[in-house]
Amino acid sequence: MIRDPQRHRPYGVAVIGGGPAGSATALTLCRLGVPDVLLVEAQDYQAVRLGESIPPETRQLLESLGVWRAFLSEGHEPALGSCSAWGSDEMGYNDFLYNPHGHGWHLDRRRFDAFLARTAAAAGAVVFLHTRCRAIESQGKQGFRIRLEGVEGPTEIQARFIVDATGSTARLARSLGAVRRCHDRLSYVAAFFNRTRDAFSRLTWLEAVEYGWWYSAMLPAGRVAVAVAGDSDSLKTKALHQPESWRLWLNRTRHLAGHLADCEQATESLYVRTAASFVLDRPSGPNWLAVGDAASAYDPISSQGIYKSLLEGLEAGHAIADGLSGKSRKLERYATSVADRFADYLRLRNHLYDLEQRWPRAPFWARRQARRSV
Numbered sequence: 001m002i003r004d005p006q007r008h009r010p011y012g013v014a015v016i017g018g019g020p021a022g023s024a025t026a027l028t029l030c031r032l033g034v035p036d037v038l039l040v041e042a043q044d045y046q047a048v049r050l051g052e053s054i055p056p057e058t059r060q061l062l063e064s065l066g067v068w069r070a071f072l073s074e075g076h077e078p079a080l081g082s083c084s085a086w087g088s089d090e091m092g093y094n095d096f097l098y099n100p101h102g103h104g105w106h107l108d109r110r111r112f113d114a115f116l117a118r119t120a121a122a123a124g125a126v127v128f129l130h131t132r133c134r135a136i137e138s139q140g141k142q143g144f145r146i147r148l149e150g151v152e153g154p155t156e157i158q159a160r161f162i163v164d165a166t167g168s169t170a171r172l173a174r175s176l177g178a179v180r181r182c183h184d185r186l187s188y189v190a191a192f193f194n195r196t197r198d199a200f201s202r203l204t205w206l207e208a209v210e211y212g213w214w215y216s217a218m219l220p221a222g223r224v225a226v227a228v229a230g231d232s233d234s235l236k237t238k239a240l241h242q243p244e245s246w247r248l249w250l251n252r253t254r255h256l257a258g259h260l261a262d263c264e265q266a267t268e269s270l271y272v273r274t275a276a277s278f279v280l281d282r283p284s285g286p287n288w289l290a291v292g293d294a295a296s297a298y299d300p301i302s303s304q305g306i307y308k309s310l311l312e313g314l315e316a317g318h319a320i321a322d323g324l325s326g327k328s329r330k331l332e333r334y335a336t337s338v339a340d341r342f343a344d345y346l347r348l349r350n351h352l353y354d355l356e357q358r359w360p361r362a363p364f365w366a367r368r369q370a371r372r373s374v
Protein backbone atom coordinates (compact mmCIF):
# COMPACT_ATOMS: atom_id res chain seq x y z
CA MET A 1 0.00 0.00 0.00
CA ILE A 2 1.56 3.29 -1.11
CA ARG A 3 0.76 6.48 0.77
CA ASP A 4 1.58 9.89 -0.59
CA PRO A 5 0.10 12.50 1.81
CA GLN A 6 -0.59 14.97 -1.02
CA ARG A 7 -2.34 12.50 -3.33
CA HIS A 8 -4.03 10.63 -0.52
CA ARG A 9 -5.35 13.49 1.55
CA PRO A 10 -9.09 13.37 2.35
CA TYR A 11 -11.21 14.67 -0.54
CA GLY A 12 -14.42 16.67 -0.45
CA VAL A 13 -15.89 14.88 -3.48
CA ALA A 14 -14.53 11.81 -5.26
CA VAL A 15 -15.92 11.39 -8.78
CA ILE A 16 -15.33 7.83 -10.00
CA GLY A 17 -15.24 7.60 -13.81
CA GLY A 18 -13.80 10.17 -16.21
CA GLY A 19 -16.28 9.92 -19.10
CA PRO A 20 -18.35 12.98 -20.10
CA ALA A 21 -20.57 12.73 -16.99
CA GLY A 22 -17.73 12.42 -14.46
CA SER A 23 -15.59 15.15 -16.00
CA ALA A 24 -18.58 17.53 -16.33
CA THR A 25 -19.42 16.92 -12.65
CA ALA A 26 -15.82 17.50 -11.48
CA LEU A 27 -15.52 20.60 -13.67
CA THR A 28 -18.79 22.08 -12.36
CA LEU A 29 -17.78 21.44 -8.74
CA CYS A 30 -14.43 23.20 -9.31
CA ARG A 31 -16.09 26.14 -11.06
CA LEU A 32 -18.44 26.49 -8.08
CA GLY A 33 -15.45 26.68 -5.73
CA VAL A 34 -15.88 23.28 -4.07
CA PRO A 35 -12.43 22.37 -2.70
CA ASP A 36 -10.64 18.99 -2.90
CA VAL A 37 -12.35 17.45 -5.92
CA LEU A 38 -10.90 14.15 -7.15
CA LEU A 39 -11.60 12.55 -10.54
CA VAL A 40 -10.62 8.87 -10.87
CA GLU A 41 -10.43 7.26 -14.32
CA ALA A 42 -9.54 3.63 -14.99
CA GLN A 43 -8.08 4.25 -18.46
CA ASP A 44 -5.93 6.86 -20.23
CA TYR A 45 -8.18 7.72 -23.24
CA GLN A 46 -6.05 5.71 -25.69
CA ALA A 47 -8.46 2.80 -26.25
CA VAL A 48 -11.34 3.08 -28.77
CA ARG A 49 -14.48 4.75 -27.36
CA LEU A 50 -17.77 4.41 -29.22
CA GLY A 51 -20.61 6.95 -29.38
CA GLU A 52 -19.88 10.06 -31.38
CA SER A 53 -22.99 11.99 -32.46
CA ILE A 54 -24.14 14.95 -30.40
CA PRO A 55 -27.09 17.24 -31.20
CA PRO A 56 -26.82 21.02 -31.78
CA GLU A 57 -28.32 21.75 -28.33
CA THR A 58 -25.08 20.42 -26.74
CA ARG A 59 -23.59 23.83 -27.50
CA GLN A 60 -25.58 25.36 -24.62
CA LEU A 61 -24.18 22.80 -22.18
CA LEU A 62 -20.61 23.30 -23.38
CA GLU A 63 -21.15 27.06 -22.91
CA SER A 64 -22.49 26.49 -19.39
CA LEU A 65 -19.43 24.37 -18.63
CA GLY A 66 -17.25 27.24 -19.93
CA VAL A 67 -15.58 25.06 -22.58
CA TRP A 68 -17.35 26.01 -25.83
CA ARG A 69 -14.49 28.06 -27.37
CA ALA A 70 -11.90 25.47 -26.40
CA PHE A 71 -14.17 22.70 -27.79
CA LEU A 72 -14.31 24.48 -31.17
CA SER A 73 -10.54 24.36 -31.47
CA GLU A 74 -10.49 20.58 -30.91
CA GLY A 75 -11.35 19.88 -34.56
CA HIS A 76 -14.42 17.67 -34.27
CA GLU A 77 -16.55 17.17 -37.38
CA PRO A 78 -19.76 19.20 -37.92
CA ALA A 79 -22.86 17.00 -38.30
CA LEU A 80 -25.42 18.65 -40.55
CA GLY A 81 -28.38 16.40 -39.75
CA SER A 82 -29.48 12.87 -40.51
CA CYS A 83 -31.01 10.79 -43.24
CA SER A 84 -32.77 7.53 -42.68
CA ALA A 85 -34.57 4.70 -44.38
CA TRP A 86 -36.87 3.98 -41.46
CA GLY A 87 -40.45 2.85 -41.93
CA SER A 88 -39.95 2.98 -45.69
CA ASP A 89 -37.47 1.89 -48.36
CA GLU A 90 -36.99 5.53 -49.30
CA MET A 91 -34.52 7.85 -47.60
CA GLY A 92 -36.00 10.69 -45.52
CA TYR A 93 -33.96 13.76 -44.58
CA ASN A 94 -33.84 15.78 -41.39
CA ASP A 95 -31.21 18.49 -41.51
CA PHE A 96 -30.25 20.99 -38.83
CA LEU A 97 -30.81 23.99 -41.12
CA TYR A 98 -33.70 25.28 -39.00
CA ASN A 99 -32.16 24.51 -35.62
CA PRO A 100 -31.46 27.78 -33.77
CA HIS A 101 -28.38 26.19 -32.14
CA GLY A 102 -26.77 25.44 -35.51
CA HIS A 103 -25.35 22.05 -36.42
CA GLY A 104 -24.44 19.06 -34.28
CA TRP A 105 -21.11 17.28 -34.11
CA HIS A 106 -19.49 13.94 -34.81
CA LEU A 107 -16.82 13.59 -32.15
CA ASP A 108 -13.52 11.88 -31.90
CA ARG A 109 -14.64 10.34 -28.61
CA ARG A 110 -11.19 9.66 -27.18
CA ARG A 111 -10.16 13.23 -27.81
CA PHE A 112 -13.43 14.65 -26.45
CA ASP A 113 -13.33 12.64 -23.23
CA ALA A 114 -9.62 13.41 -22.68
CA PHE A 115 -10.30 17.12 -23.33
CA LEU A 116 -13.03 17.26 -20.67
CA ALA A 117 -10.84 15.51 -18.08
CA ARG A 118 -7.96 17.89 -18.87
CA THR A 119 -10.30 20.85 -18.47
CA ALA A 120 -11.46 19.55 -15.08
CA ALA A 121 -7.79 19.24 -14.04
CA ALA A 122 -7.06 22.79 -15.23
CA ALA A 123 -10.04 24.02 -13.16
CA GLY A 124 -8.52 22.48 -10.02
CA ALA A 125 -9.60 18.83 -9.86
CA VAL A 126 -6.99 16.25 -8.92
CA VAL A 127 -7.13 13.64 -11.70
CA PHE A 128 -5.90 10.05 -11.28
CA LEU A 129 -5.64 8.19 -14.60
CA HIS A 130 -4.98 4.43 -14.89
CA THR A 131 -6.70 4.09 -11.52
CA ARG A 132 -9.68 1.83 -10.87
CA CYS A 133 -12.03 2.09 -7.92
CA ARG A 134 -12.29 -1.44 -6.51
CA ALA A 135 -14.65 -0.92 -3.58
CA ILE A 136 -16.27 1.68 -1.36
CA GLU A 137 -17.35 1.54 2.24
CA SER A 138 -19.80 3.95 3.84
CA GLN A 139 -18.64 5.60 7.04
CA GLY A 140 -21.92 7.34 7.84
CA LYS A 141 -21.64 11.13 8.13
CA GLN A 142 -17.88 10.98 7.45
CA GLY A 143 -18.58 9.91 3.86
CA PHE A 144 -16.75 6.99 2.26
CA ARG A 145 -13.58 5.02 2.42
CA ILE A 146 -12.55 4.25 -1.20
CA ARG A 147 -10.24 1.47 -2.31
CA LEU A 148 -8.31 2.34 -5.49
CA GLU A 149 -5.90 0.41 -7.62
CA GLY A 150 -3.51 2.22 -9.95
CA VAL A 151 -0.11 1.71 -11.51
CA GLU A 152 1.46 2.32 -8.11
CA GLY A 153 -0.58 -0.47 -6.55
CA PRO A 154 -3.57 -0.42 -4.21
CA THR A 155 -4.36 2.53 -1.97
CA GLU A 156 -7.21 3.94 0.12
CA ILE A 157 -8.62 7.43 0.29
CA GLN A 158 -11.48 9.17 2.13
CA ALA A 159 -14.14 11.41 0.60
CA ARG A 160 -17.10 13.21 2.12
CA PHE A 161 -19.23 12.67 -1.00
CA ILE A 162 -18.91 10.12 -3.80
CA VAL A 163 -20.17 10.28 -7.40
CA ASP A 164 -20.73 7.13 -9.44
CA ALA A 165 -19.80 8.10 -13.03
CA THR A 166 -18.64 4.60 -14.00
CA GLY A 167 -21.01 4.35 -16.99
CA SER A 168 -23.70 1.75 -17.48
CA THR A 169 -22.13 -0.75 -15.06
CA ALA A 170 -23.31 1.65 -12.29
CA ARG A 171 -20.85 -0.29 -10.20
CA LEU A 172 -20.82 1.93 -7.11
CA ALA A 173 -24.53 2.76 -7.01
CA ARG A 174 -25.35 -0.95 -7.22
CA SER A 175 -22.92 -1.73 -4.44
CA LEU A 176 -24.91 0.80 -2.38
CA GLY A 177 -28.16 -1.05 -3.09
CA ALA A 178 -29.53 0.77 -6.16
CA VAL A 179 -31.15 -1.48 -8.77
CA ARG A 180 -31.13 -1.04 -12.57
CA ARG A 181 -34.65 -1.10 -14.07
CA CYS A 182 -33.87 -2.45 -17.50
CA HIS A 183 -36.14 -1.76 -20.51
CA ASP A 184 -34.02 -2.99 -23.38
CA ARG A 185 -30.65 -4.42 -24.29
CA LEU A 186 -29.11 -3.99 -27.73
CA SER A 187 -25.99 -5.57 -29.11
CA TYR A 188 -23.87 -3.23 -31.17
CA VAL A 189 -21.06 -4.18 -33.55
CA ALA A 190 -18.98 -1.32 -34.96
CA ALA A 191 -16.01 -0.82 -37.28
CA PHE A 192 -14.06 2.16 -38.60
CA PHE A 193 -13.53 3.05 -42.24
CA ASN A 194 -11.26 5.56 -44.01
CA ARG A 195 -12.70 7.96 -46.56
CA THR A 196 -10.97 7.83 -49.94
CA ARG A 197 -12.57 11.02 -51.25
CA ASP A 198 -13.03 14.47 -49.67
CA ALA A 199 -16.67 14.96 -50.66
CA PHE A 200 -18.60 12.86 -48.18
CA SER A 201 -21.99 13.36 -46.56
CA ARG A 202 -21.90 15.15 -43.20
CA LEU A 203 -25.25 13.60 -42.32
CA THR A 204 -25.69 10.70 -39.94
CA TRP A 205 -27.01 7.74 -41.97
CA LEU A 206 -29.51 5.30 -40.52
CA GLU A 207 -31.06 2.28 -42.20
CA ALA A 208 -33.55 -0.12 -40.62
CA VAL A 209 -33.25 -3.78 -41.60
CA GLU A 210 -35.27 -6.81 -40.58
CA TYR A 211 -32.82 -7.72 -37.79
CA GLY A 212 -32.14 -4.20 -36.43
CA TRP A 213 -30.55 -1.09 -37.88
CA TRP A 214 -27.31 0.11 -39.46
CA TYR A 215 -25.69 3.46 -38.83
CA SER A 216 -22.79 5.52 -40.15
CA ALA A 217 -21.23 8.85 -39.20
CA MET A 218 -18.33 10.81 -40.61
CA LEU A 219 -15.61 11.36 -38.00
CA PRO A 220 -12.64 13.74 -37.86
CA ALA A 221 -9.38 12.82 -39.63
CA GLY A 222 -11.01 11.09 -42.59
CA ARG A 223 -12.61 8.33 -40.54
CA VAL A 224 -16.15 6.95 -40.70
CA ALA A 225 -17.87 4.97 -37.92
CA VAL A 226 -20.18 2.19 -39.14
CA ALA A 227 -22.26 -0.04 -36.86
CA VAL A 228 -25.10 -2.51 -36.74
CA ALA A 229 -27.45 -2.78 -33.75
CA GLY A 230 -29.76 -5.69 -33.00
CA ASP A 231 -30.60 -8.40 -30.49
CA SER A 232 -27.63 -10.54 -29.57
CA ASP A 233 -29.39 -13.78 -30.66
CA SER A 234 -30.15 -12.58 -34.20
CA LEU A 235 -26.72 -10.95 -34.58
CA LYS A 236 -25.18 -14.26 -33.53
CA THR A 237 -27.32 -16.23 -35.98
CA LYS A 238 -26.04 -14.02 -38.78
CA ALA A 239 -22.47 -14.20 -37.37
CA LEU A 240 -22.37 -10.42 -37.32
CA HIS A 241 -19.60 -10.56 -34.74
CA GLN A 242 -17.30 -11.95 -37.42
CA PRO A 243 -15.62 -9.59 -39.90
CA GLU A 244 -16.53 -11.44 -43.13
CA SER A 245 -20.23 -11.84 -42.23
CA TRP A 246 -20.43 -8.29 -40.89
CA ARG A 247 -19.11 -7.04 -44.23
CA LEU A 248 -21.45 -9.33 -46.17
CA TRP A 249 -24.54 -8.02 -44.36
CA LEU A 250 -23.35 -4.43 -44.73
CA ASN A 251 -23.01 -5.02 -48.49
CA ARG A 252 -26.64 -6.22 -48.55
CA THR A 253 -28.03 -2.96 -47.14
CA ARG A 254 -30.06 -0.97 -49.64
CA HIS A 255 -28.51 2.48 -49.02
CA LEU A 256 -25.53 2.29 -46.68
CA ALA A 257 -23.51 -0.06 -48.89
CA GLY A 258 -23.57 2.47 -51.76
CA HIS A 259 -22.86 5.37 -49.40
CA LEU A 260 -19.71 3.60 -48.19
CA ALA A 261 -18.65 2.28 -51.60
CA ASP A 262 -15.62 4.58 -51.80
CA CYS A 263 -14.49 3.91 -48.22
CA GLU A 264 -11.98 1.32 -47.09
CA GLN A 265 -12.34 -0.52 -43.82
CA ALA A 266 -9.51 0.80 -41.61
CA THR A 267 -8.82 -2.52 -39.90
CA GLU A 268 -10.52 -5.90 -39.70
CA SER A 269 -11.30 -5.24 -36.02
CA LEU A 270 -14.92 -5.14 -34.92
CA TYR A 271 -15.92 -3.48 -31.64
CA VAL A 272 -18.74 -5.28 -29.85
CA ARG A 273 -20.70 -3.49 -27.12
CA THR A 274 -23.93 -3.91 -25.21
CA ALA A 275 -26.19 -0.88 -25.09
CA ALA A 276 -28.82 -1.22 -22.38
CA SER A 277 -31.75 1.11 -21.70
CA PHE A 278 -32.22 1.36 -17.96
CA VAL A 279 -32.82 3.73 -15.08
CA LEU A 280 -31.73 3.21 -11.47
CA ASP A 281 -34.56 2.85 -8.96
CA ARG A 282 -32.73 5.55 -6.94
CA PRO A 283 -29.87 7.55 -8.43
CA SER A 284 -28.85 9.19 -5.13
CA GLY A 285 -28.63 8.54 -1.41
CA PRO A 286 -26.82 9.82 1.66
CA ASN A 287 -23.52 11.37 0.47
CA TRP A 288 -23.65 9.81 -3.00
CA LEU A 289 -25.23 10.16 -6.38
CA ALA A 290 -24.96 8.51 -9.80
CA VAL A 291 -24.56 10.57 -12.94
CA GLY A 292 -24.70 9.95 -16.71
CA ASP A 293 -25.01 6.33 -17.84
CA ALA A 294 -24.55 5.14 -14.27
CA ALA A 295 -27.90 6.76 -13.42
CA SER A 296 -29.74 5.95 -16.66
CA ALA A 297 -28.66 4.72 -20.08
CA TYR A 298 -30.41 5.35 -23.40
CA ASP A 299 -30.56 3.45 -26.71
CA PRO A 300 -27.76 4.84 -28.95
CA ILE A 301 -30.41 5.56 -31.60
CA SER A 302 -31.47 8.56 -29.51
CA SER A 303 -27.99 10.20 -29.84
CA GLN A 304 -28.76 11.75 -26.45
CA GLY A 305 -26.39 9.86 -24.14
CA ILE A 306 -23.53 12.37 -24.19
CA TYR A 307 -25.90 15.35 -24.02
CA LYS A 308 -27.64 13.82 -21.00
CA SER A 309 -24.31 13.04 -19.32
CA LEU A 310 -23.12 16.64 -19.65
CA LEU A 311 -26.49 17.98 -18.47
CA GLU A 312 -26.49 15.68 -15.44
CA GLY A 313 -22.87 16.59 -14.71
CA LEU A 314 -23.94 20.23 -14.47
CA GLU A 315 -27.01 19.42 -12.37
CA ALA A 316 -25.10 17.05 -10.11
CA GLY A 317 -22.29 19.57 -9.56
CA HIS A 318 -24.79 22.23 -8.42
CA ALA A 319 -26.74 19.76 -6.28
CA ILE A 320 -23.60 18.47 -4.50
CA ALA A 321 -22.23 21.99 -3.92
CA ASP A 322 -25.57 22.90 -2.33
CA GLY A 323 -25.65 19.68 -0.31
CA LEU A 324 -22.15 20.24 1.06
CA SER A 325 -23.19 23.71 2.23
CA GLY A 326 -26.12 22.24 4.16
CA LYS A 327 -28.97 22.68 1.66
CA SER A 328 -30.71 19.58 0.35
CA ARG A 329 -33.36 20.82 -2.14
CA LYS A 330 -31.28 20.41 -5.31
CA LEU A 331 -30.10 16.96 -4.26
CA GLU A 332 -33.71 15.88 -3.71
CA ARG A 333 -34.74 17.35 -7.09
CA TYR A 334 -31.87 15.59 -8.85
CA ALA A 335 -33.44 12.11 -8.49
CA THR A 336 -36.78 13.34 -9.86
CA SER A 337 -35.15 14.99 -12.80
CA VAL A 338 -33.27 11.77 -13.78
CA ALA A 339 -36.55 9.80 -13.61
CA ASP A 340 -38.57 12.41 -15.55
CA ARG A 341 -35.95 12.62 -18.29
CA PHE A 342 -35.92 8.83 -18.62
CA ALA A 343 -39.73 8.74 -18.96
CA ASP A 344 -39.52 11.37 -21.76
CA TYR A 345 -36.78 9.38 -23.47
CA LEU A 346 -38.82 6.14 -23.31
CA ARG A 347 -41.81 7.82 -24.94
CA LEU A 348 -39.66 9.10 -27.83
CA ARG A 349 -37.84 5.80 -28.24
CA ASN A 350 -41.10 3.82 -28.32
CA HIS A 351 -42.56 6.22 -30.87
CA LEU A 352 -39.48 5.80 -33.07
CA TYR A 353 -39.59 1.99 -33.01
CA ASP A 354 -43.35 2.10 -33.69
CA LEU A 355 -42.70 3.99 -36.93
CA GLU A 356 -41.10 0.91 -38.49
CA GLN A 357 -43.90 -1.48 -39.53
CA ARG A 358 -42.33 -3.30 -42.50
CA TRP A 359 -41.42 -6.47 -40.56
CA PRO A 360 -44.14 -7.02 -37.91
CA ARG A 361 -43.11 -10.66 -37.43
CA ALA A 362 -39.37 -10.08 -37.20
CA PRO A 363 -38.32 -10.71 -33.58
CA PHE A 364 -36.29 -7.47 -33.31
CA TRP A 365 -39.25 -5.23 -34.22
CA ALA A 366 -41.91 -7.37 -32.53
CA ARG A 367 -39.98 -7.17 -29.22
CA ARG A 368 -39.63 -3.42 -29.40
CA GLN A 369 -43.22 -2.83 -30.41
CA ALA A 370 -44.51 -5.16 -27.68
CA ARG A 371 -42.72 -2.90 -25.19
CA ARG A 372 -44.23 0.33 -26.45
CA SER A 373 -46.65 0.63 -23.54
CA VAL A 374 -43.84 0.34 -20.94
Ligand SMILES: Cc1cc2nc3c(=O)[nH]c(=O)nc-3n(C[C@H](O)[C@H](O)[C@H](O)COP(=O)(O)OP(=O)(O)OC[C@H]3O[C@@H](n4cnc5c(N)ncnc54)[C@H](O)[C@@H]3O)c2cc1C
Nearest residue numbers: 017019020021042051052053133167292293300303305306
Ligand atom coordinates in the same frame (compact mmCIF):
# COMPACT_ATOMS: atom_id res chain seq x y z
C1 LIG B 1 -22.40 1.44 -28.80
C2 LIG B 1 -22.83 2.76 -28.28
C3 LIG B 1 -23.00 3.84 -29.16
C4 LIG B 1 -23.41 5.08 -28.65
N1 LIG B 1 -23.59 6.15 -29.51
C5 LIG B 1 -23.90 7.36 -29.00
C6 LIG B 1 -24.02 8.51 -29.83
O1 LIG B 1 -23.81 8.45 -31.06
N2 LIG B 1 -24.34 9.70 -29.24
C7 LIG B 1 -24.56 9.81 -27.90
O2 LIG B 1 -24.83 10.90 -27.40
N3 LIG B 1 -24.45 8.75 -27.09
C8 LIG B 1 -24.12 7.54 -27.61
N4 LIG B 1 -23.98 6.47 -26.77
C9 LIG B 1 -24.14 6.68 -25.34
C10 LIG B 1 -22.93 7.42 -24.76
O3 LIG B 1 -21.72 6.79 -25.19
C11 LIG B 1 -23.03 7.41 -23.26
O4 LIG B 1 -24.29 7.93 -22.90
C12 LIG B 1 -21.94 8.25 -22.60
O5 LIG B 1 -20.66 7.76 -22.92
C13 LIG B 1 -22.14 8.22 -21.11
O6 LIG B 1 -21.13 8.95 -20.50
P1 LIG B 1 -20.72 8.57 -19.01
O7 LIG B 1 -19.62 9.51 -18.64
O8 LIG B 1 -21.90 8.47 -18.16
O9 LIG B 1 -20.15 7.07 -19.11
P2 LIG B 1 -18.94 6.50 -19.94
O10 LIG B 1 -18.69 7.29 -21.17
O11 LIG B 1 -19.21 5.05 -20.07
O12 LIG B 1 -17.69 6.73 -18.98
C14 LIG B 1 -17.50 5.97 -17.82
C15 LIG B 1 -16.03 6.10 -17.44
O13 LIG B 1 -15.82 5.48 -16.18
C16 LIG B 1 -14.60 4.75 -16.23
N5 LIG B 1 -14.74 3.70 -15.21
C17 LIG B 1 -15.61 2.65 -15.21
N6 LIG B 1 -15.47 1.93 -14.06
C18 LIG B 1 -14.50 2.55 -13.34
C19 LIG B 1 -13.91 2.28 -12.06
N7 LIG B 1 -14.31 1.23 -11.30
N8 LIG B 1 -12.93 3.10 -11.61
C20 LIG B 1 -12.53 4.17 -12.37
N9 LIG B 1 -13.06 4.47 -13.58
C21 LIG B 1 -14.04 3.67 -14.05
C22 LIG B 1 -14.53 4.22 -17.65
O14 LIG B 1 -13.21 3.93 -18.04
C23 LIG B 1 -15.11 5.42 -18.44
O15 LIG B 1 -14.12 6.33 -18.83
C24 LIG B 1 -23.62 5.22 -27.27
C25 LIG B 1 -23.45 4.14 -26.40
C26 LIG B 1 -23.06 2.91 -26.90
C27 LIG B 1 -22.88 1.76 -25.95
